Amino acid sequence: MSKIATELTRVSSSPEKQSGLLPTPICRGSTAIYPNLEAMRASSEDALKKNGPRYGRFGTPTTQAFDDALTELEGGFATVSVCSGLAASCVAIGAFVAQGDHILVSESVYGPVRRFCDSLTRFGIHVEYFDPMLGEELARKVLHNTKLVYLESPGSTTFEVQDVPAVVSVCRPRGIVTVIDNTWATPYFYNPLRMGVDVVVHSATKYICGHADSILGAIICDSEKIYSAIRVESIRLGQCVSAEDASLNLRGLRTLAVRLERHQQSALQLMDWLQEQSAVGQVLHPSRVDHPGHSVWRRDFRGGTGVFGLVLQEWVSELAADRFVESLSLFSIGHSWGGFESLIVPADLEHRARPSWLRPGVLLRLQIGLEDVADLQADLKRGFAELAGEM
Numbered sequence: 423m424s425k426i427a428t429e430l431t432r433v434s435s436s437p438e439k440q441s442g443l444l445p446t447p448i449c450r451g452s453t454a455i456y457p458n459l460e461a462m463r464a465s466s467e468d469a470l471k472k473n474g475p476r477y478g479r480f481g482t483p484t485t486q487a488f489d490d491a492l493t494e495l496e497g498g499f500a501t502v503s504v505c506s507g508l509a510a511s512c513v514a515i516g517a518f519v520a521q522g523d524h525i526l527v528s529e530s531v532y533g534p535v536r537r538f539c540d541s542l543t544r545f546g547i548h549v550e551y552f553d554p555m556l557g558e559e560l561a562r563k564v565l566h567n568t569k570l571v572y573l574e575s576p577g578s579t580t581f582e583v584q585d586v587p588a589v590v591s592v593c594r595p596r597g598i599v600t601v602i603d604n605t606w607a608t609p610y611f612y613n614p615l616r617m618g619v620d621v622v623v624h625s626a627t628k629y630i631c632g633h634a635d636s637i638l639g640a641i642i643c644d645s646e647k648i649y650s651a652i653r654v655e656s657i658r659l660g661q662c663v664s665a666e667d668a669s670l671n672l673r674g675l676r677t678l679a680v681r682l683e684r685h686q687q688s689a690l691q692l693m694d695w696l697q698e699q700s701a702v703g704q705v706l707h708p709s710r711v712d713h714p715g716h717s718v719w720r721r722d723f724r725g726g727t728g729v730f731g732l733v734l735q736e737w738v739s740e741l742a743a744d745r746f747v748e749s750l751s752l753f754s755i756g757h758s759w760g761g762f763e764s765l766i767v768p769a770d771l772e773h774r775a776r777p778s779w780l781r782p783g784v785l786l787r788l789q790i791g792l793e794d795v796a797d798l799q800a801d802l803k804r805g806f807a808e809l810a811g812e813m
């Protein structure tokens with residue numbers, strides 16, 4: 423499986439078509455011309471085909487190269503890229519639901535996706551949230567009008583790993599579409615389409631881009647039927663991607679393996695150390711043996727990345743936790759993650775009830791960047807010393 427590191431350096435690269443140059447050129451453009459009227463008329467007959475309507479919004483050679491790369495890396499039929507990770511989730515859900523339908527959404531989803539799902543009630547769609555640790559028992563929640571199950575594994579904030587093959591075994595025979603957010607693991611560590619999921623969504627903004635300088639989403643579809651529905655929805659909503667963003671994200675893919683190995687290695691080292699600190703109650707990452715879904719993670723994933731949660735001890739007040747966060751110098755305060763820089767933010771469970779396995783205490787989210795790990799540890803150590811001094 424280490425073969426993917428090699429694949430990342432070559433996927434979707436066609437130097438022979440571009441004077442031998444390795445990087446895919448940035449092709450900007452809105453208007454694209456037709457050789458004659460016959461070609462123009464024929465193109466509008468099928469928007470899904472490669473020779474379909476010629477216009478920048480439908481894609482350019484640069485965006486196509488990015489789409490093809492993700493299709494190959496995830497093992498899908500085709501990819502639709504959109505303006506953001508959030509848009510990828512909204513388009514993937516919107517493509518399959520209509521008034522009167524019921525959808526099941528994991529409680530551990532990224533907050534803005536939950537807000538989108540809540541807004542679907544305006545259109546008469548019934549949304550129900552479920553415990554991410556339900557595997558085959560999800561069958562009990564399925565209704566006659568359940569059209570879609572939305573997963574995210576590991577989940578945002580709490581990082582539970584979902585038993586995807588078990589969920590698929592419930593959904594496939596019933597014709598229920600499954601969508602999963604694979605932003606955290608990326609195709610480098612996890613390929614849910616190979617486990618029978620219908621649609622994978624990514625916020626490429628995070629690890630795929632890797633440099634905190636682009637916002638981009640991708641929807642990878644496992645079949646022509648799924649792709650058609652998603653492509654039509656994306657076109658209907660006017661979704662498109664700039665050549666610059668596609669190019670930055672193609673560049674990001676080239677170094678994804680080496681970056682993720684480093685993020686993983688540093689995170690594992692720091693998490694072992696963090697668990698020993700007196701102010702720390704719980705470390706939330708699938709690699710921890712006591713974490714929900716750890717065994718499923720070991721079974722289904724090839725590794726883990728550098729974003730995790732930290733529950734402080736109950737005796738650390740919110741104010742003290744805020745001061746701890748602000749006392750750090752190498753961990754910047756900032757949302758998003760997947761870039762080169764370490765980040766820390768107080769985390770929010772959104773509208774979700776606190777799961778029973780989660781210890782009480784202030785919850786933080788850390789992203790371990792590409793800095794020297796000893797420097798990061800020294801920074802945290804200083805912060806904990808100050809925290810202890812204040813108590």
Ligand SMILES: *Cc1c(COP(=O)(O)O)cnc(C)c1O
Nearest residue numbers: 506507508532603605625627638
């Ligand atoms: C950030 C994030 C998104 C949204 O991505 P954007 O590109 O910022 O819109 C979706 N899912 C997960 C898990 C994320 O962390």
